[in-house]
Amino acid sequence: MDRETIRSMLSVENQQLFDQIVTGAVLGAGNHIRIIGNIILNIAQKEEAPIEIKKQKIEAVSEFFKATRGKSSYAFINAMNIMTSFLHKENCTVADIETAVLSYDKGNEANCERIITYAKRAVAGSKTIMLYDYSSTVEKFVKALEPGMVIYIPESRTIDGGRPFIEPLKKARHDLRYIPDACMMSVLKDCDAVCIGAETLYPDGTSFNTAGSDILAVLCKEFNIPYYVLTPLLKIDMRALQGIYKDVIAADLKVKLTAGWEAEQADAVDCYSIELVGVKPQYISAVITEAGILPPAAVYTEALAYQERITKGGSL
Template identity: 50%
Template sequence: MQAAEKIRELLPKEAARQFDDIIQGRVLGAGTHIRMIGNMMLAIAGLDIPSGEMISRCTALGEYFKETRGKSSYAIISAVNLMTGGFADCEPGPESAQLIRDSVEAFFADSAKATGKIVEYFTRLVENRHMKTLMVFDYSSTVEKCLCALEQPVTVYVPESRVIDGGRPFVGPFVRAGHKVRFIADAAMLTVLRDVDGVFIGAETFYPDGTAFNTAGSDLLAEVCGLYHVPYYVLTPLLKVDMRAAAGTLKQVISADLAGRLGAGWEQDLREAVDFHSIELVAVGPKLVTAFVTEEGIIPATAMFHTAAAYDRRVNEGRSRR
């Protein structure tokens, strides 16, 4: 927590609230977190401080999130590298604030274009395969945008994803988009799967071999989709590829104490006597993924490596991959 407090002190008041929202888990989704990190950098660029300090604060903020949030989502690392890529060659001066703004806004513009292409490919997929009943699992801003872009209403099953309450954020947007929403317990996924034309998840990150990482439960859903021959798609920008796996550096196990959620309402002495630690992030192997829907198209999991490696070379070559 000491590192977090040091970074928090670098931020103006409004940006500090966004910082707290991320580290305390009040806001979900790697894409949303990336936008918030960019907004924090923009807030720093608006401070009346020396230009060199402005750059160093943005750099420290980015490195903090690469070291922490980047452990579960490599997209954080790639996004920070893209936003701060020009800082190292910047001489402190009056144009530093504009450099920060230009870098962050260029990243957002490119990210919006990538999301737009994913939505386009997703819409085409749903229409061409005549999908009328879909299932989504665990909140993803990319998945939300894709479903909300469909012109024809569909039935959407939203399992509760109890580990992080990741189903509920979908509900409002889907209802407003005109879809028929069925909110179910995640343990009941199998009972309705025969009615589903396709399952869609986002990804915290993915390996170039086509392994996707998402919230616990994503693996169970993938397994039963395989048993019942239900297509299982991962909607993700290539930003989330983690090429470190190709060099043998694999993800750390991400777990958490879920006492506050799973033990809510329990007697305190009983809750204190139980271990609530649980894995939060799980791997879904390429054999269980029908395809990835990316800005480069709909790519079978087993064909991902070439596309992923080419993207990573453009973004991260010569930069920190922590």
């Protein structure tokens, strides 16, 4: 089903939640999955309909986000599979739906706390950190640091991915420095570490994030600055082991890049650009997951164990 068909199936409350995701008003895979969980709970708890109709709506919403957001972040496919594990259960009840969603939330929260603990150890002693592109995991980690850190935030212009950090980190009383992407190299020498999130993680440690993450990784390697990827194993895409790789994610950025231009000027240029890039393992100091501070080569073993656990219906 297309976007408008799915939206039309939803209540007004759920349409507002749906729009937060599809319009980009809220960023971060973790935030989006949390919102989808709320949509599922609203369908289960608030709609007056037979359980089979509720299940059909939930499945339609789940499949829509797996087919759309799942292209950039495999977390959506893993999370939707876990949160909708009740769909083929006989005599499914509202309580079964609630249990599936709330169990996911509980496991995800516990994993995030572990990542924060390990990430704080990884940057212990640091006074200045650079963050590239919004990540709800990275936000929670930086909010858990002692106030007064100097935080460089490049704009991440392709999706305006730096700005969502500003409000929550301002409240955390850090010293925020918002800079153009092109200035990353000039301030990197002052940084003790760089931290990014990931949309998808391959078993070899390759980490996918917004365009610019790859440039920053190369710069970090050149200047010997630790480059950390903070991500739950939920984002692992095991299909890479079968030679099945992500499609290129690109978009027309004309509206963003030519804002304020004369129409004739804007019409004269092509602004089609890649949005998501893979950062190769050789540029990554560590992938910080709920399993620990992993050198990229160690991701494979943890990914296999994780996949086996969730395939058997285990917890996150």
